[in-house]
Amino acid sequence: MGKFKENVIQPILDCWSLIVGLKITGKYFCKPLITVHYPREVLDDENLRTYGGHVELIGKSKDPAMPKCISCMMCVTNCPSKCLTVVKSKPPKPTAAEEAAMKAAEEAGEKVAKPKAPKNPAKFIYDYSLCSLCGTCIENCPAKSLRFSNDIYWVATSRKEMKLDLLARLKAQATELSAPVHKTEAVAAAAEKEA
Amino acid sequence: MNAFLQHLIPLVIAVIAAMIWLGLNALVWVYCERKFAGHIQRRPGPFEVGPHGILQPLIDGLKLMGKQLLTPDNADAVLYWLAPLLSMIPVMLLYMPIPYGPILTGMEVNLGLLLILAFSSFSALAVILAGWSSNNKWGLLGAARAVSQTVAYEIPLLLTVLAISFMTGTLNLTEITNLQAGYIWNWYIFKQPLAFLIFLVAMFGETNRAPFDLAEAESELTAGFHTEYSAMGFGLFFLAEYGYMVVMCSVCSVLFLGGYHGPFPGVDGWWWMILKTFALLSFMIWARWTFPRVRFDQLLNINWKWLLPLATFNLLATALIMKL
Numbered sequence: 001m002g003k004f005k006e007n008v009i010q011p012i013l014d015c016w017s018l019i020v021g022l023k024i025t026g027k028y029f030c031k032p033l034i035t036v037h038y039p040r041e042v043l044d045d046e047n048l049r050t051y052g053g054h055v056e057l058i059g060k061s062k063d064p065a066m067p068k069c070i071s072c073m074m075c076v077t078n079c080p081s082k083c084l085t086v087v088k089s090k091p092p093k094p095t096a097a098e099e100a101a102m103k104a105a106e107e108a109g110e111k112v113a114k115p116k117a118p119k120n121p122a123k124f125i126y127d128y129s130l131c132s133l134c135g136t137c138i139e140n141c142p143a144k145s146l147r148f149s150n151d152i153y154w155v156a157t158s159r160k161e162m163k164l165d166l167l168a169r170l171k172a173q174a175t176e177l178s179a180p181v182h183k184t185e186a187v188a189a190a191a192e193k194e195a
Numbered sequence: 196m197n198a199f200l201q202h203l204i205p206l207v208i209a210v211i212a213a214m215i216w217l218g219l220n221a222l223v224w225v226y227c228e229r230k231f232a233g234h235i236q237r238r239p240g241p242f243e244v245g246p247h248g249i250l251q252p253l254i255d256g257l258k259l260m261g262k263q264l265l266t267p268d269n270a271d272a273v274l275y276w277l278a279p280l281l282s283m284i285p286v287m288l289l290y291m292p293i294p295y296g297p298i299l300t301g302m303e304v305n306l307g308l309l310l311i312l313a314f315s316s317f318s319a320l321a322v323i324l325a326g327w328s329s330n331n332k333w334g335l336l337g338a339a340r341a342v343s344q345t346v347a348y349e350i351p352l353l354l355t356v357l358a359i360s361f362m363t364g365t366l367n368l369t370e371i372t373n374l375q376a377g378y379i380w381n382w383y384i385f386k387q388p389l390a391f392l393i394f395l396v397a398m399f400g401e402t403n404r405a406p407f408d409l410a411e412a413e414s415e416l417t418a419g420f421h422t423e424y425s426a427m428g429f430g431l432f433f434l435a436e437y438g439y440m441v442v443m444c445s446v447c448s449v450l451f452l453g454g455y456h457g458p459f460p461g462v463d464g465w466w467w468m469i470l471k472t473f474a475l476l477s478f479m480i481w482a483r484w485t486f487p488r489v490r491f492d493q494l495l496n497i498n499w500k501w502l503l504p505l506a507t508f509n510l511l512a513t514a515l516i517m518k519l
Binding site (some may be wrong): 011018021022024028029031032033034035039088120 | 236
């Protein structure tokens with residue numbers, strides 16, 4: 001009797017799962033669409049907050065155009081795809097008068113503090129065509145100067161355009177912050193212009 | 196001569212009408228299927244060409260026609276190009292005996308049901324030829340699977356149809372329709388519910404539709420029997436599949452849902468036939484986007500262990516009741 005139940009009754013009862021499946025897809029059929037018709041419609045910033053796009057720099061809270069980055073190169077050494085290029089700043093060249101004063105001090109036997117290089121990087125280049133968005137650079141940044149951007153609408157037609165100067169981007173963002181333009185409005189305006 | 200012409204002219208008109216009907220159906224249902232799939236997955240489906248993508252199937256057709264026709268090296272060229280034609284041409288004939296209305300029947304034949312069942316087997320032959328002549332191992336595997344599938348599913352399908360003709364005592368589709376006239380409980384779906392279910396399942400198997408589209412499995416066989424076909428070679432197979440779907444759904448609505456008869460007397464008309472056929476087609480699409488493709492042994496198990504015994508039982512029970 002057990003075998004009969006297992007081989008005959010159970011399969012017939014299992015057919016109910018087919019109805020359940022049809023019910024589920026039928027329900028979804030009636031629900032509103034969730035896909036965005038991209039060029040005509042864009043998502044608002046609220047919905048982009050959880051999107052992890054390309055890597056970008058975070059500015060200091062006092063000076064948003066200056067990155068928190070200390071050029072420690074941790075991101076570069078840890079990046080598995082070698083998509084980051086950071087160039088450290090060189091110490092400022094002393095003027096002739098300063099140089100003479102330093103020399104004189106040295107001759108007099110005093111300890112001279114040579115001008116130190118500033119910590120912020122001179123160049124921060126990011127190649128999006130190589131990046132695999134693993135986030136290792138973000139995890140390893142001791143200054144917490146990197147994050148994923150919410151930039152979902154970035155496209156390019158060549159590899160060259162995929163190389164981003166993150167410092168310039170940060171500066172642009174800082175100026176944009178001081179004169180805020182709503183992103184969706186800007187895109188909508190552009191779409192209107194095209195039409 | 197005159198009598199010959201009298202028979203020939205309506206037949207030619209019917210063939211042309213069937214071709215137009217087939218083409219229109221293919222266009223509309225390719226679009227509908229993609230839209231249905233889109234809505235089930237909560238995306239818009241084709242949207243860019245024309246308002247709501249309504250011109251998409253036309254443009255796809257143009258693209259298919261514009262592409263190059265390739266014959267693979269060492270393929271049996273004659274059989275290779277015969278296969279898509281063989282899958283397409285019999286479909287036209289299948290539309291002939293289907294009664295869309297009292298006078299909207301292409302060809303009144305006493306053996307209409309038999310004709311449909313006989314010629315619908317051509318799809319299996321076309322699939323076998325396509326797979327065999329492609330000189331491609333995936334094509335050949337697809338063909339082998341198609342044989343075991345269509346041959347297997349033909350049997351329960353025939354047995355259920357046989358049960359209906361036991362009840363009616365005829366193979367003429369118009370007569371079968373007329374026997375279901377009157378109120379809705381005259382429809383054979385209420386007299387033969389088991390046969391209807393078996394027919395419904397076997398229909399999926401016969402038309403190579405998901406979840407029983409084992410002959411064309413992109414994950415196991417790259418594409419199946421039509422791996423090597425390009426452009427309209429593939430297009431004809433595609434068109435024929437939709438053609439068979441419409442035929443099978445029409446036959447199902449004639450046999451079980453009363454054909455062109457409405458649910459109560461006085462409202463009969465071809466629109467009922469279209470409505471029932473399209474409802475069944477929608478159900479086929481709905482099922483396709485709901486159920487995953489079954490494994491091959493499961494497919495054959497469903498047929499040999501379930502459908503065949505059930506259909507046999509149904510046939511014997513029908514025979515017994517009719518005799519009593």
